[in-house]
Amino acid sequence: MGFFKTCEIRDAQEIYGFSHQGVFAKEPIKKGESIFRCDLSLCDYLQIEDWDSAKTREETLEMFEKYPESRDFMHKYCYMVEDDLFDWPRNYIEQTISEGCMYFNHSCDPNCGFLAIDTSLVVAIRDIEPGEELTYDYQCMDTEASFYAGLNCKCGSFKCRGVLSFDFYRNLDWQKAYYKYSSANVQRKIDELKTKWYTSRCILKYYKTDDNNRELGLTVFKKIRKDDLVASFSDKNNICRDAHNIRHSDQPTCYLVDNEVFASNTYEPNTELTLNYNLI
Numbered sequence: 001m002g003f004f005k006t007c008e009i010r011d012a013q014e015i016y017g018f019s020h021q022g023v024f025a026k027e028p029i030k031k032g033e034s035i036f037r038c039d040l041s042l043c044d045y046l047q048i049e050d051w052d053s054a055k056t057r058e059e060t061l062e063m064f065e066k067y068p069e070s071r072d073f074m075h076k077y078c079y080m081v082e083d084d085l086f087d088w089p090r091n092y093i094e095q096t097i098s099e100g101c102m103y104f105n106h107s108c109d110p111n112c113g114f115l116a117i118d119t120s121l122v123v124a125i126r127d128i129e130p131g132e133e134l135t136y137d138y139q140c141m142d143t144e145a146s147f148y149a150g151l152n153c154k155c156g157s158f159k160c161r162g163v164l165s166f167d168f169y170r171n172l173d174w175q176k177a178y179y180k181y182s183s184a185n186v187q188r189k190i191d192e193l194k195t196k197w198y199t200s201r202c203i204l205k206y207y208k209t210d211d212n213n214r215e216l217g218l219t220v221f222k223k224i225r226k227d228d229l230v231a232s233f234s235d236k237n238n239i240c241r242d243a244h245n246i247r248h249s250d251q252p253t254c255y256l257v258d259n260e261v262f263a264s265n266t267y268e269p270n271t272e273l274t275l276n277y278n279l280i
């Protein structure tokens, strides 16, 4: 538990700015070696079995409002566990960190990743020299709705994406390199591109259902223009509510041509994209 290699958590404000820390190797590490495993008894994050209590994007934004003095802390550490579900350290009031996993910074050209079968295990994805900072690609956890989206990356790598947008999991070269180092959430998102494709200008958001449950619905994240392609069904003979995350409405915001879904109008962020399945 904790670090399997000699590492040091130290100040990294030269790279990232005020009060930032990072994890640095203190010995050579070979590709494939285990570096760190979350100590689940200490970990500040919720664990898989508690994800029911993870918060939606909207609930997270409400928390930012409710605890403005903890806003930066929550924003800095909250990550996606599933579509529209976010996890952040439970000590957000005290703003204390009790475990190593929170210190790994993002890089667009990382030297670490998670092992697919065990996302709490950080492994080296290439040889690492002493003194190098240990980083992973936050894209391995988050997709477009990430609270890190819009941040100006300071990783300094020649592969740096600049402003982070978290749509790189759609890139085939990225998938080839990082699928096996991604969280279950991101692996599922990559798999779903084949059957429930939608544009990176949308996200999935939870909506309350009539029976007081909740279900995901396709939602505008970045402005969409009239007649833009927003989604597609993989099988034009199976266009139904269950085949995609597009909900039904009698006054739909989208229309269908074959298996492709287009916006009926220009829509601002937070507009739900719906179809009238009774017309199909």
Ligand SMILES: [Zn+2]
Residues within 6 Å of the ligand: 038, 039, 042, 043, 044, 045, 099, 100, 101, 102
């Ligand atoms: Zn942890």
Ligand SMILES: [Zn+2]
Residues within 6 Å of the ligand: 107, 108, 109, 153, 154, 155, 156, 157, 159, 160, 161, 162
């Ligand atoms: Zn970068």
